[in-house]
Amino acid sequence: MNALTKAVSGVFLAVSLCAPIAAQATQAETVQGAYTQLGERLDWQALRLNLAGTPICAIRTEAKTRSGGVTARGETVAFLTLETGDERPVFSYLPGARVAAGDTGARLIIDGEVEVHLVGAGDALYAHPDDDAALYQAFRKGRSAVIEATLPRIGEIRDEVSLMGVVATSAIMSREGC
Numbered sequence: 001m002n003a004l005t006k007a008v009s010g011v012f013l014a015v016s017l018c019a020p021i022a023a024q025a026t027q028a029e030t031v032q033g034a035y036t037q038l039g040e041r042l043d044w045q046a047l048r049l050n051l052a053g054t055p056i057c058a059i060r061t062e063a064k065t066r067s068g069g070v071t072a073r074g075e076t077v078a079f080l081t082l083e084t085g086d087e088r089p090v091f092s093y094l095p096g097a098r099v100a101a102g103d104t105g106a107r108l109i110i111d112g113e114v115e116v117h118l119v120g121a122g123d124a125l126y127a128h129p130d131d132d133a134a135l136y137q138a139f140r141k142g143r144s145a146v147i148e149a150t151l152p153r154i155g156e157i158r159d160e161v162s163l164m165g166v167v168a169t170s171a172i173m174s175r176e177g178c
Contacts, residue, residue: 090127147161
């Protein structure tokens with residue numbers, strides 16, 4: 001066998017050995033990824049999820065900087081979620097660990113100016129529904145948001161998310177019928 005034949009055979013062997021693994025990974029993504037990505041602009045992604053025939057759309061971003069219990073926490077993600085018929089998105093933040101229920105002093109600060117208190121439930125922090133409309137407008141105008149909270153078994157955290165791309169990904173949601 002010449003060198004080219006050996007190289008081609010090696011590639012086919014590697015592909016045939018990896019194909020079952022790749023198929024399993026694809027199946028896992030399909031099962032876990034029950035959403036459709038609608039688009040991405042700057043730091044945010046637009047998504048659509050169908051729950052019991054009800055389309056739910058959201059834009060999301062991951063924290064750019066994190067402090068406090070970083071190695072003990074999982075993925076840290078901010079969401080603005082919009083259910084069909086809603087006029088304003090609902091803000092939520094997943095700090096990557098369980099949060100204490102209710103008002104624990106957690107807060108969201110946009111550009112050092114707008115401050116909103118967050119309440120905990122399960123593994124997420126939420127803005128009060130009365131704050132969602134003003135919060136959404138501040139997200140559209142702002143550059144960054146800081147989330148400060150005290151998490152059980154973790155302690156104090158301070159995470160920052162970029163707001164660059166909120167307007168563009170919101171437009172994607174609108175174009176897609178969200």
